[in-house]
Amino acid sequence: MARLKLKAAFLVSAIAMLATAGQAEDRFGIGREATPAEIAGWNIDIGRDGSNLPPGNGSVERGRTVFSEQCAACHGDSGQGGVGDRLVGGQGTLASPKPIRTVGSYWPYAPTLFDYIRRAMPQNAPQSLSNQDVYAVSAYILSLNGFVPANAVLDAKSLAAIKMPNRDGFVSDPRPDVHNH
Numbered sequence: 001m002a003r004l005k006l007k008a009a010f011l012v013s014a015i016a017m018l019a020t021a022g023q024a025e026d027r028f029g030i031g032r033e034a035t036p037a038e039i040a041g042w043n044i045d046i047g048r049d050g051s052n053l054p055p056g057n058g059s060v061e062r063g064r065t066v067f068s069e070q071c072a073a074c075h076g077d078s079g080q081g082g083v084g085d086r087l088v089g090g091q092g093t094l095a096s097p098k099p100i101r102t103v104g105s106y107w108p109y110a111p112t113l114f115d116y117i118r119r120a121m122p123q124n125a126p127q128s129l130s131n132q133d134v135y136a137v138s139a140y141i142l143s144l145n146g147f148v149p150a151n152a153v154l155d156a157k158s159l160a161a162i163k164m165p166n167r168d169g170f171v172s173d174p175r176p177d178v179h180n181h
Contacts, residue, residue, distance in 0.1 A: 044115075044118065044119065045115060046111050046112065046114055046115035046118075047111065048108070048109040048111060048112055049109075049111065049160060050111040050156055050157075050159060050160025053111060053114065053156035053159065053160065054131045054156070055131070055155075055156070056130075056131040056132045056135055056155065056156075057132065057135050057153050057154060057155035058132050058133060058134065058135030058136025058137070058138065058139050058153065058154055059136055059139060059151075059152070059153045059154075060136070060139045060140050060143040060148065060149075060150050060151065060152050060153075061150075061151075062132075062133070062136035062139075063133075063135075063136035063137045063138070063139045063140025063141070063143070064140050065136075066129070066133045066136050066137050066140070067079075067137055067140050067141070070121070070122045070129065070133075070137070071084075071121065071122060071137065074122075074123065075087050078144060079102075079103075079141060079144050084123070085102070086100065086102050087102055087103045087104070087141050087144070087145075088102055088103070088104055088141070088144045088145055089102055089104055089105070089145070090102040090104055090105030090106070091104055091105045091145075091165055092105070093105060094106065094166065094169065102145070103141050103142070103145055104144075104145030104146070104147070104165070105165065105166060106166055106169075107164055107166065108164055108166050108167045108168075108169060108170050109164060109167065110138070110142060110147070110159050110160070110162035110164055111159055111160055113138050113141065113142070114134055114135065114138045114159060117129070117134050117137055117138060118131070118134045121137075135154050135155065135159070136154075138154060138159065139152050139153070139154040142154070142162065147162055147164070148162065
């Protein structure tokens, strides 16, 4: 019931925001509705199942080069970490007193790696990598963690097919600690 009320409140507020967007333009002479092209430019999220992955592909070999040029300064030459997070290793440590959270141990879905790299990396120039380079860097990181061979070439289908070790390590909806009465 609480979830339904929350969804209803969100829907009402979203409708109100849409209704007032045109009013601000008319009343104050500011703003305008976003064009479909502008919306498409921001609508780049990738589902955990690989939905919305773009066309293209990238090899581990190309990923090694891009990683060296764009990522190693923060994440270390082999993803061991540095200024940026460690990306490699940590398998089997999540239940230990000192878990090591990496792409290899913690991330549940390979397509979300692509999504994160495309949106946020490199940190000094987010969204500057081509889709091919994002596939390549994803392939390289997954190869460093032993999930794809060193000669792998990933595309939307093959990336979505990768089963990450922690795929079932997250609590699914509904959460057992939240009760909707």
